[in-house]
Amino acid sequence: MKRLSRLDDLFSARRTVWWIHGAGVTLLISAVLATEVLVVAPIRFETYQETTQIDLLESLLRKGESIRADFSQQKQRLEEEKKRQALLHQRVPDEPMEAAFLAQIADLARSLDLEVKDYRPGTTLKHADYSELKIEMQVEGSYRSICLFLDQVSRLPRISSFTGMEISADPEKSIYPIRLNFSTYFVPMSTDSREVSKG
Numbered sequence: 001m002k003r004l005s006r007l008d009d010l011f012s013a014r015r016t017v018w019w020i021h022g023a024g025v026t027l028l029i030s031a032v033l034a035t036e037v038l039v040v041a042p043i044r045f046e047t048y049q050e051t052t053q054i055d056l057l058e059s060l061l062r063k064g065e066s067i068r069a070d071f072s073q074q075k076q077r078l079e080e081e082k083k084r085q086a087l088l089h090q091r092v093p094d095e096p097m098e099a100a101f102l103a104q105i106a107d108l109a110r111s112l113d114l115e116v117k118d119y120r121p122g123t124t125l126k127h128a129d130y131s132e133l134k135i136e137m138q139v140e141g142s143y144r145s146i147c148l149f150l151d152q153v154s155r156l157p158r159i160s161s162f163t164g165m166e167i168s169a170d171p172e173k174s175i176y177p178i179r180l181n182f183s184t185y186f187v188p189m190s191t192d193s194r195e196v197s198k199g
Contacts, residue, residue, distance in 0.1 A: 091159045094189040096124065096133045101184050104156050105137070112148050114141035117177070132183045134163070140177045153182070160184040 093100075098121045109116050122134035139149070146167070153160060164181035 090157045092130070093158075093186050096121070096131075096184075096186055097158075098133060098135070098184075101135075101158050101160070104158055105153070108152055108156065109139055109141075109149060112141065112145045112152070114139045114145050114149055130185050130187045132185055134181070134183055135160075136179065136181050138177060138179045140175050142174055143176055146176060146178055158184055 102119055105119075106116055116137060116139050118136075118138040120136045122136055125132040125134070139146070141149070150162070150165075153162070160182050162180065162182045166179040168177045170176075
């Protein structure tokens with residue numbers, strides 16, 4: 001009987017040990033699962049979100065560099081276009097500006113030792129896309145100076161063209177009077193365009 005009682009105690013003790021081991025394993029698995037659910041999974045999710053955010057930001061940064069490069073090119077093109085427009089406006093203004101043109105002509109004549117005797121703005125002819133101002137002027141100077149003047153008028157900033165010329169010669173003098181007829185051009189702005197440029 002004692003032997004049986006001891007065996008019962010032994011089995012009971014072993015059962016208790018197994019039960020304790022089972023409870024420990026269960027507790028360990030529960031702790032691992034709880035750690036996975038409460039700690040690791042949120043960290044994983046947060047890491048995924050941060051990685052996605054980083055990828056998005058890197059993509060935006062790459063696009064930003066492309067946009068900056070494109071903006072820089074567009075800005076340079078705009079500056080070139082502004083310069084081209086300014087040069088065009090200087091060559092073909094939106095008003096007759098005969099005083100400015102006379103100043104260009106007079107400066108050129110003086111630089112070539114020509115004397116401007118007379119200058120008369122004539123009629124203005126309106127064409128479909130532009131207007132033409134007729135000008136008559138009389139200058140005096142040497143044959144060489146007159147030839148240089150006729151050549152260099154075409155190089156002035158303002159566009160003009162000769163439409164007639166009458167030269168007089170005096171065999172006793174080396175000075176030649178010359179009457180010139182030429183046209184200069186302008187493109188009048190419409191009222192709407194003026195309002196836009198003022199605004």
